[in-house]
Amino acid sequence: MSDDTTQSPGRRVLEIKDLTLKFGGLTALDEVTFHINEGEILGLIGPNGAGKTTCFNAVTGIYAPTSGDIVFEGSSIAGRKRYQIARLGIARTFQNIRLFKSMTALENVLVGADAQHSTGMASALFRLPKHRREERHGHDRAMEVLKFMGLHRNPDELAANLSYGDQRRLEIARAMATGPKLICLDEPAAGFNPAEKVQLMELIKRVRDEGYTVLLIEHDMKLVMGVTDRIVVLEFGRKIAEGKPSEIRDNPAVIAAYLGVDEEDAS
Amino acid sequence: MSKTPAVKKLTGSLGERVASLPKPVKIGLWVAFAVLAYALPLLEPPFISPPGTDFGGVLFTVTIYCLVALGLNIVVGYAGLLDLGYVGFYAVGAYTAAILTTFHANWPLLLALPMAVLASTISGVLLGWPTLRVRGDYLAIVTLGFGEIIRLVAVNTEWLGASKGINDIARPPGKALFEIPHLNWESGVPLLDFNDTTKFIEFGVLDQIPYYWMGLTVVILVLFADRLIKDSRVGRAWEATREDEDAAELMGVPTFRFKLLAFATGAFIGGLAGALYASRQSFINPLSFLLLFSIMFLAAVVIGGQGNRWGVLVGAVVVAYLPERFREFTDFRVLVFGAALMALAIFRPEGLLPPRRTVRAKQSEAEIEALEEGAEGEETSRV
Amino acid sequence: MNFDFLFNNFAELTVTGLAFGAIYALIALGYTMVYGVLQLINFAHSEVFMYGTFAALWTTMLLVGDSSVSTMKGIGVLLLALVAAMAMSATIALVLERVAYRRLVKNNSPRLIALISAIGASFVLAELMGLRDRIAGWFGLEDDLQRYVAGARINRSMPNVLDNKQLFPIGDYQVTSIDVLVIVSAIVMMVVLDQFVRRSRLGRGIRATAQDPETAALMGVNSTRAVQMTFLLGGLMAGAAAFLYMLKIETTKFDVGFTLGVKAFTAAVLGGIGNLRGALVGGLILGVAENWGSALFGSEWRDVVAFVILVVILLFRPTGILGESLGKARA
Numbered sequence: 003m004s005d006d007t008t009q010s011p012g013r014r015v016l017e018i019k020d021l022t023l024k025f026g027g028l029t030a031l032d033e034v035t036f037h038i039n040e041g042e043i044l045g046l047i048g049p050n051g052a053g054k055t056t057c058f059n060a061v062t063g064i065y066a067p068t069s070g071d072i073v074f075e076g077s078s079i080a081g082r083k084r085y086q087i088a089r090l091g092i093a094r095t096f097q098n099i100r101l102f103k104s105m106t107a108l109e110n111v112l113v114g115a116d117a118q119h120s121t122g123m124a125s126a127l128f129r130l131p132k133h134r135r136e137e138r139h140g141h142d143r144a145m146e147v148l149k150f151m152g153l154h155r156n157p158d159e160l161a162a163n164l165s166y167g168d169q170r171r172l173e174i175a176r177a178m179a180t181g182p183k184l185i186c187l188d189e190p191a192a193g194f195n196p197a198e199k200v201q202l203m204e205l206i207k208r209v210r211d212e213g214y215t216v217l218l219i220e221h222d223m224k225l226v227m228g229v230t231d232r233i234v235v236l237e238f239g240r241k242i243a244e245g246k247p248s249e250i251r252d253n254p255a256v257i258a259a260y261l262g263v264d265e266e267d268a269s
Numbered sequence: 270m271s272k273t274p275a276v277k278k279l280t281g282s283l284g285e286r287v288a289s290l291p292k293p294v295k296i297g298l299w300v301a302f303a304v305l306a307y308a309l310p311l312l313e314p315p316f317i318s319p320p321g322t323d324f325g326g327v328l329f330t331v332t333i334y335c336l337v338a339l340g341l342n343i344v345v346g347y348a349g350l351l352d353l354g355y356v357g358f359y360a361v362g363a364y365t366a367a368i369l370t371t372f373h374a375n376w377p378l379l380l381a382l383p384m385a386v387l388a389s390t391i392s393g394v395l396l397g398w399p400t401l402r403v404r405g406d407y408l409a410i411v412t413l414g415f416g417e418i419i420r421l422v423a424v425n426t427e428w429l430g431a432s433k434g435i436n437d438i439a440r441p442p443g444k445a446l447f448e449i450p451h452l453n454w455e456s457g458v459p460l461l462d463f464n465d466t467t468k469f470i471e472f473g474v475l476d477q478i479p480y481y482w483m484g485l486t487v488v489i490l491v492l493f494a495d496r497l498i499k500d501s502r503v504g505r506a507w508e509a510t511r512e513d514e515d516a517a518e519l520m521g522v523p524t525f526r527f528k529l530l531a532f533a534t535g536a537f538i539g540g541l542a543g544a545l546y547a548s549r550q551s552f553i554n555p556l557s558f559l560l561l562f563s564i565m566f567l568a569a570v571v572i573g574g575q576g577n578r579w580g581v582l583v584g585a586v587v588v589a590y591l592p593e594r595f596r597e598f599t600d601f602r603v604l605v606f607g608a609a610l611m612a613l614a615i616f617r618p619e620g621l622l623p624p625r626r627t628v629r630a631k632q633s634e635a636e637i638e639a640l641e642e643g644a645e646g647e648e649t650s651r652v
Numbered sequence: 653m654n655f656d657f658l659f660n661n662f663a664e665l666t667v668t669g670l671a672f673g674a675i676y677a678l679i680a681l682g683y684t685m686v687y688g689v690l691q692l693i694n695f696a697h698s699e700v701f702m703y704g705t706f707a708a709l710w711t712t713m714l715l716v717g718d719s720s721v722s723t724m725k726g727i728g729v730l731l732l733a734l735v736a737a738m739a740m741s742a743t744i745a746l747v748l749e750r751v752a753y754r755r756l757v758k759n760n761s762p763r764l765i766a767l768i769s770a771i772g773a774s775f776v777l778a779e780l781m782g783l784r785d786r787i788a789g790w791f792g793l794e795d796d797l798q799r800y801v802a803g804a805r806i807n808r809s810m811p812n813v814l815d816n817k818q819l820f821p822i823g824d825y826q827v828t829s830i831d832v833l834v835i836v837s838a839i840v841m842m843v844v845l846d847q848f849v850r851r852s853r854l855g856r857g858i859r860a861t862a863q864d865p866e867t868a869a870l871m872g873v874n875s876t877r878a879v880q881m882t883f884l885l886g887g888l889m890a891g892a893a894a895f896l897y898m899l900k901i902e903t904t905k906f907d908v909g910f911t912l913g914v915k916a917f918t919a920a921v922l923g924g925i926g927n928l929r930g931a932l933v934g935g936l937i938l939g940v941a942e943n944w945g946s947a948l949f950g951s952e953w954r955d956v957v958a959f960v961i962l963v964v965i966l967l968f969r970p971t972g973i974l975g976e977s978l979g980k981a982r983a
Contacts, residue, residue, distance in 0.1 A: 062519055088521035102512035105505075113509045116502045117521025123530065126501030127494055133501060140502075180521055351764045353771070399967050406693050406763050407966050410917060414959040417914070421959075425952045560910065564775060571768055600783060607775030614769035615755050618762075 013040045015184050015215045016061070016092075020070035023053075023060055023239075030056045032239045033070065038184065043206065043216040045230035045247075047223065049259055052236040054219045055097060058186050061217075062094050063087040075183065089117050093177035094186040097219075099169050101161040107172055108157035111147055114179030115140040143179055150212070151175040151205070167198060171205075178209065185209065186217045191225065203229040223260065227251060235259065306485055310478045311467065315454045319594045325467075325478035327593040329549055332484030333542050334589035338569040338581040339491050340538025345567070346575035347504065348531035349511025350401070351409040354416025355539055355566050357396075360558040361419065362389040362540030363547035364429060370439035370548075373428075378439040382544050389540020390533050397532035401525060416563050423555040434554025438547050441483060445471040480549045487545065488582075491538060495578050498534075507531055508576075561603065568606040571613055574620025583622060658947040663823030665943040671831045671900055673939020674838030678893035679916035680923070680931035681845065682745070682886030688862045688926035689882045690757060695770035698913025699777035700745045700887050704894025705904035706781065707740035708733040709810055712898075716811050726813040733898070738891030745887025748773055749880060757879065774909075782906035807903040814899075834896045841892050842932050845885060849928060854881050862926070911955060915942075918962040924972030933973055 016038045023031040031053045038044045046054050059065045061072055063084040072080045079087050093114070102110050119136040126133050148154040151171045156164075161172060170190055177185050187206065191199040203225055210216050220226045226233060227247040235243040235250060237259045243250055250256055287295065309317075310325045318324045337359060344352045365388040368374065369381035376384075400411045423429045430436075445468040453462035467478045498504055506527045509517035518524050547553050565588055573584025592602040613620060658665065679701050686694040711733040721729065752773040756766045780787070782805050788794050818826035849855035860868035861878040869875050897912075898904065919938045923930025938961065945957030965972070 064515075064519075083523075084515075084518040085521050085523045088519055094519060096516070100513050100516040102509050102516070105508055105512060109505060109508070113505050113517065113522065114520050116505060119502050121502040123498065123503055123534070126498050126503050129497065136502065176520060349764070351767060400963070403966050403970055406767055407921075407970065409764075409767055410693065410914070411963055411966055414914065414962050418956055418959050421953070421956050425950075425956075564771060567768070567771070600786060601779075603775055604779035604783060607772045607779060610772030611752055611769050611776060612772075614761075614765050614772060615752070618765045618768075 014038065015040050015075065016217070017073040018057070018061070018070070019073065021057070021060060021067055021072065022069045023056060023065055024068045030239050031060065034236065034239070034241050035070075036234045036241060036244055038215055038217055039232075040183075040215055041210065041213065042231040043210050043218055043229055045226040045233040046217060046219045046236065047221070047226055047233060048236035048242075051238075052259075053239040054236055055188060056239075057236070058094060058188055058217075058219065061087075061186060062092060088180060088182075091181070091183040092186065093117075093180040093182035093184070095170075095173040095177050095188055095190055097188045097192060099173060101169055101172060101176070103162040104160055106158045106160055107148065107153055107164060107168075107175075108144055110161050110172055110176050111144040111179045112140050114147075114176040115143045115181070117180035118143075143181070147175045147179045150178070150208075166193060170194075170202075174205075174209070178214070182214065184215045184217060186219075188219045189221060190218070191220065191222065199225055303489065307482060310481055311449060311451050312459075313452055313454065317594075319596070322593060322596070323475075323477050325476060325481050327590065328481040329477050329484050330593065331586055331589045332481060332488050333546050334566070334569055334585040335488045335582050336484070336491060336542040336545075337539060337566050338573070338585035338588075339488070339495055339578060340535045340542065341566050341570050342575060342578065342581040343495070343507070343531050343538070344535035345570050346577070346581065347499065347507040347511065348528055349405070349507075350528060350531065351405060352412045352532075352535065353409045353560075353563050353567065354412035354414070354419075355535070356558050356560065356563040357412070357416035357419040358389045358393060358536040358539035359543035359546070359562070360416075360423065361392045361536075362386065362543030363553050363557070364423065364435070364543075365389070365540070366544035366547045367435040367438045367553055368429070371435055371437055376439075378441050378548055381439065382541070385544035386537055386540045389543065390537045392540075393533045393536025394529060396536075397529045401528045401532065413560070413563070416558075416560060420555050420558050420560075423558070430554065432555060434552055434557075436552045438551050438553065440472040440548055440551065441480075443471045443479065445469070474551075477549070480545075484545060487541065492578060492582075499578075503527070503530065564603075564610075565606060568610055571620060572606075572609055574622040577620070577622050580620055580622030584620070653948045654950070655948070658944060661824070661947060664825035665947050666940055667822060667825060667827055667831055669940035669943030670936055671834045671939070672942065673919070673936035674835045675893050675897050675900065675935075676912075676916045676919040676938055677932045677935025678838050678841060678889045678896070679912065680920040680935050681842070681889040681928065683917050683920040684923075684925050684927060684931045685858070685882045685886050687920070689858060689879060690753070690766075692753070692757075692763060692766050693770065693917070694748075694886070695767060695913075696748055696752065696774035696777060697745075697886065697890065698909030698916070699774050699781075700741045700748065700909075701890040701894050701897075701912060701916075702778065702781065702904070702906065702909035703744045704737040704741035704891040705898050705908060706808075707891070708737040708895045708898045709808055709904060711736040712811050712813060716813055721813060723814070729813055730895075730899075734892065734895045737895040737898075738888050741891030741894060742884050742887035744777065745883040745890070746880065748777075749883040754876070754879075774913075778906055778909060805906060807905050810898045810902045810904075812902075830899050834900050837892070838896060839932070841889060842928070845889065846928050848885075854878075858882055914962070915958045918958055918965070921962065921970070921972055922965050924974040927972065927974050930972055930974035937973075 014037045018034060018036055021031050021034045022029070034053070034057065036044075046057065048054055056065065060067055063079070063082055063086070067080050070080075071078050074087075074090060074092060079090065079092075082090075102113065105113070119140060121133045121136050124130070145154060145157070148157055151174060153168060153172055153175060161169065164172060174185070174187065174190060190206070191202050194202060199222065206216060206218065206229055218226070218230060227250075230247060232245065233243075233247055233250045234241060235253070235256050242255045242259060243253045245253070287298065290298070310328050313324055319327055337355070341352065341355050344350050344355070362385045365385035366378070366381045369376045369384055370378055396412070396415050400408055403411060424432050447469050448466040449469055450461045450463045451465045451467065452459040453465065467476055470479045470482065472479050472483075506517070506522045506524075509520065509522055510524045510527055514524050546557075550557075569584040569588040570581050571584070572587055573582065574580030588606060592599050598605075679697070682697040682700065683694060686692060686697070712729055715729045715732065752769050753766065756769055785794055788796075814829070817829040819829055819832060820827055849858060857868070857873040857878045858881055860871065860873050861875050865875055868878070915938060916935070919934035920931050921934070922938055923932065923934025938958065941961060942954060942957050946954040949957070
């Protein structure tokens with residue numbers, strides 16, 4: 003592994019090296035290697051069951067790698083606890099929305115912002131300066147992120163009462179509030195109509211422009227082509243291609259892999 | 270989104286209306302409410318004051334239930350951990366206070382209280398450390414087992430007084446400074462009755478009103494603490510853990526640590542309640558710590574509305590006071606509360622008074638307006 | 653610890669432990685099946701058992717009273733008592749499903765809410781039994797009740813219908829006819845149930861629903877029916893357990909269910925909740941372990957032994973000895 007010479011626009015935020023994940027006899031990821039540069043949007047695509055979400059789960063600490071390594075900001079995070087990884091600066095959303103449903107939109111985002119905080123029992127109980135400082139910071143941060151996502155008009159609505167689209171956006175807001183360097187979005191446009199999808203992709207570009215690095219799983223090839231800087235293609239747990247969208251479009255292996263899912267692609 | 274402001278105003282509860290009052294009025298209201306609460310046993314209002322029993326004693330029991338409900342609410346309501354053995358912590362607190370103030374050590378109560386609370390908190394951590402990793406409904410059964418083990422250990426250990434329990438537990442220290450007369454309603458109009466007075470403040474055998482004052486004070490302190498903690502990172506982390514443990518963990522919440530913290534906090538309050546109870550009662554035996562009480566405590570939390578501190582207080586008053594007031598139905602209270610648990614779970618799982626978030630809602634609305642104005646101002650100035 | 657006592661009475665402790673264990677196992681089936689299908693701890697199942705003990709008790713008291721009877725008539729009475737206990741428990745189980753659970757299951761309520769409902773139901777059922785003389789009093793029936801069955805808040809004893817014969821020795825212990833009856837009939841019931849769930853159409857429906865309720869529904873399995881069936885079978889087994897319990901222990905009380913329920917649940921978890929054969933294994937192991945434990949530490953620690961086993965199992969092997977799942981439990 004000595005291809006460090008490829009001069010990319012930024013540093014490498016995340017490096018996945020020979021990542022292998024096995025469940026019993028099943029190999030979900032097989033020696034997958036790729037990296038994400040600072041400030042780019044990397045698309046992770048592949049047919050259903052290719053191992054995209056598994057890869058996310060390994061990065062965010064849900065699964066420990068069977069072998070291989072995950073390096074974030076220069077240090078290995080393989081085997082770290084999930085909350086530690088989140089606090090180090092990797093945030094994510096979920097394919098099926100997992101908000102804190104009976105908390106308000108604002109509170110959802112505050113929980114995210116608390117990833118940067120360490121107020122404990124004593125500090126909260128005696129309203130120590132640390133608590134006040136962190137509450138103010140959290141609140142400012144939360145409102146900022148909600149405004150960015152266009153959710154600031156109704157911050158006290160329970161998450162469960164928000165529209166589907168707003169719930170999806172709230173998930174991104176919550177992830178942004180944790181103050182991450184890398185945001186992993188797991189099919190954020192699932193269930194959207196084409197117009198909404200385009201809107202969301204514009205939003206994701208703006209997220210990147212704010213200085214976040216984005217790792218995006220998306221099923222819809224056309225969308226991915228439009229928004230990403232680079233694309234990694236997985237099939238059956240293996241990486242079959244990597245490159246700029248234009249390169250991926252013409253890659254015969256990718257075309258072959260996607261042939262079976264043509265109708266979904268077209269939708 | 271789903272409710273317009275007008276509808277919200279219509280459906281607004283008492284709490285919301287109170288929350289919208291200006292701050293000095295609010296404080297004044299609360300003080301008045303507290304004064305009334307303190308004066309309640311002296312007023313001996315007809316109908317409310319239960320016939321044939323000591324009103325002060327009943328009210329003290331109510332405060333103990335309030336305390337326990339507030340503690341259990343942290344575990345069940347905030348953190349979403351179903352604890353069926355909460356009486357175990359109550360027992361640890363009571364027994365520690367009993368052991369330390371009687372023949373084993375003869376400490377004064379004020380020294381034994383912190384130890385009792387410490388012991389119950391430690392027992393909470395010791396129980397929580399291994400068990401908080403198991404699935405939610407399994408946790409319920411493990412805690413149930415814990416509560417029973419504590420009781421069976423008490424029954425079978427000679428050193429703990431076995432089934433006859435421990436006598437002569439120390440009372441709180443007090444000094445009779447002056448006497449306060451009660452009201453007498455016998456003639457139809459309230460009259461000051463100087464033959465029926467309460468010594469301020471002496472913790473005696475007959476007059477239980479000073480214990481009630483002590484219990485009420487502790488409840489108020491715990492209420493304040495509860496509010497401060499709930500409205501902080503800790504409270505949010507508890508709720509997030511209850512809502513979706515995995516998502517919370519992935520948002521940087523060390524959920525195990527916070528669950529343990531909730532468990533320990535609950536155990537702290539439970540132990541405190543147990544120790545106060547032991548001191549008032551002056552004797553305890555294992556019969557005071559049956560599984561039944563765990564269920565009554567749970568009923569208090571669920572009936573009132575888990576997650577809402579005022580709701581669980583109402584629940585505690587219902588569970589503790591009604592059976593005392595209507596003693597003729599005492600035998601039926603378990604039946605009634607069992608039925609209430611079932612009916613609430615089926616028809617209104619959020620309880621009678623579900624949590625509301627109006628106060629914070631009002632605050633942030635103002636802030637958003639400010640934020641929007643600021644943003645607009647910036648834009649216009651740039652233009 | 654009293655090792656001498658354990659070794660000197662090893663055979664007796666083991667055989668009576670197996671008898672207790674067989675009863676635990678029969679009750680455990682109810683927990684395990686409902687958990688397998690609904691992922692719900694049927695906390696009130698202990699009361700299903702308790703009602704069965706009273707049904708067995710009332711039947712024998714009404715038919716026999718205090719008089720002694722011939723062996724033939726005795727056997728007849730006992731068979732009737734068994735039928736009554738099974739019918740009673742099954743009825744209670746079905747009512748429970750209808751009143752306490754069905755709506756929650758339909759609304760897909762959180763498990764904890766369902767558990768709270770179950771706890772409420774458990775207390776209602778126990779208290780209804782405990783207060784039945786008071787309730788009878790409202791209708792002026794307390795004298796009749798007193799004559800036949802009296803109140804349920806104190807221990808009620810079963811009349812002795814059959815002589816408990818000593819059959820054959822194992823070590824120093826003379827195995828009695830009741831020991832054999834309890835163990836053998838429990839195992840027979842379990843085999844019948846196991847075969848029923850494995851081979852019958854209804855059994856397949858239950859297994860399918862346990863595995864994947866949605867697909868099962870698509871395949872034409874009536875899930876409400878399957879759930880009802882689960883409760884019915886659990887109730888029948890609890891009724892049989894109640895009858896055997898009355899033969900072996902001979903007394904019952906309105907709150908007898910609680911401790912037994914926790915133990916049976918322990919047995920279910922020990923064997924692997926959701927797993928029918930696991931319930932048998934778990935029950936037998938628990939019964940024996942409890943007997944040995946109480947020999948070692950003193951009988952007053954008997955219940956503590958069971959609770960400690962429960963806690964330890966949940967902590968270290970929550971899937972139990974044979975593993976979980978009714979659906980996957982071999983077809």
